[in-house]
Amino acid sequence: MKVITLHIIDEKYAFFMDMIQKLDFVKVKTATNKSKKIIEDFKEALSELQQIKAGKKKATKFEDFLNELNQEDNGL
DSSP states (O other): OOOOOOOOOHHHHHHHHHHHTTOTTOOOOOOOHHHHHHHHHHHHHHHHHHHHHTTSSOOOOHHHHHHHHHHHHTTO
């Protein structure tokens, strides 16, 4: 089985999905909410990194970052 990724304009997405799901030899797998969240978080992190490199934002100390992660894990 081959895997492809397609970029469909929003206005044609519903039409395309309706059409492709009718093909018995195609298996459609859409992104889950969790994977969408991961992608959004990654984009946000890249944007923040670019701001830090440009001097528009101050970087967080690694120790502070770890403490923040620890607090999130503990539900704080």
